[in-house]
Amino acid sequence: MQEQFGGADPRGEALAVFLRHAAAMFSMSADETDQAAVASVGMILLDAAKNSEHLSRADQRLAVFSDAGCFESMPDGSVRVVEPDVLHRGLLRLLASPVVSGDDVLTLLAEAVEDLR
Numbered sequence: 001m002q003e004q005f006g007g008a009d010p011r012g013e014a015l016a017v018f019l020r021h022a023a024a025m026f027s028m029s030a031d032e033t034d035q036a037a038v039a040s041v042g043m044i045l046l047d048a049a050k051n052s053e054h055l056s057r058a059d060q061r062l063a064v065f066s067d068a069g070c071f072e073s074m075p076d077g078s079v080r081v082v083e084p085d086v087l088h089r090g091l092l093r094l095l096a097s098p099v100v101s102g103d104d105v106l107t108l109l110a111e112a113v114e115d116l117r
Contacts, residue, residue, distance in 0.1 A: 010079045011062050011071050012055035018081035019049035019105075022091055041094050047102030048109075061110035068113045086116040 026042030055062055065071060065087075072082045081087070090112030097108055 008053065009055055009057045009059070009062055010077075011066065012052045012059070014071060014079040014081045015052040015055075015062075015065065015106075016049040018083070018087075019045050019052060023049065038095065044094075044100075044102060044105055045091075048105035049102070051102040052106060055106075061106050064110040064114055070113070086113045089116050 023042045023045035026038055026045060068086055069084055070081055070087055071079050073079055087109070090109040093112050094105060094108060097104075
């Protein structure tokens with residue numbers, strides 16, 4: 001009942017899984033390239049994943065991701081992230097953005113998804 005009135009949204013949990021996978025990719029890339037900026041983005045993506053787990057249904061960023069087709073409802077009631085190109089391009093924008101927090105990541109990704117659609 002709490003979810004119905006602004007509690008955590010399953011889309012946020014699905015986004016957290018996606019962001020953790022993205023953080024792992026950035027981390028592996030940083031290991032290969034020895035680039036501090038890439039490693040920093042990976043760490044901030046982990047922060048964004050933690051933040052996204054607690055997003056409420058009222059969070060406009062979730063609406064942006066939904067409108068862009070980034071989520072798919074599963075038969076068991078869970079949600080998974082569908083990885084459209086706009087989401088991947090949004091992740092790449094993080095390398096050139098002055099991102100300082102996980103919340104910034106979520107906002108920048110939502111803006112990128114809106115811009116690139």
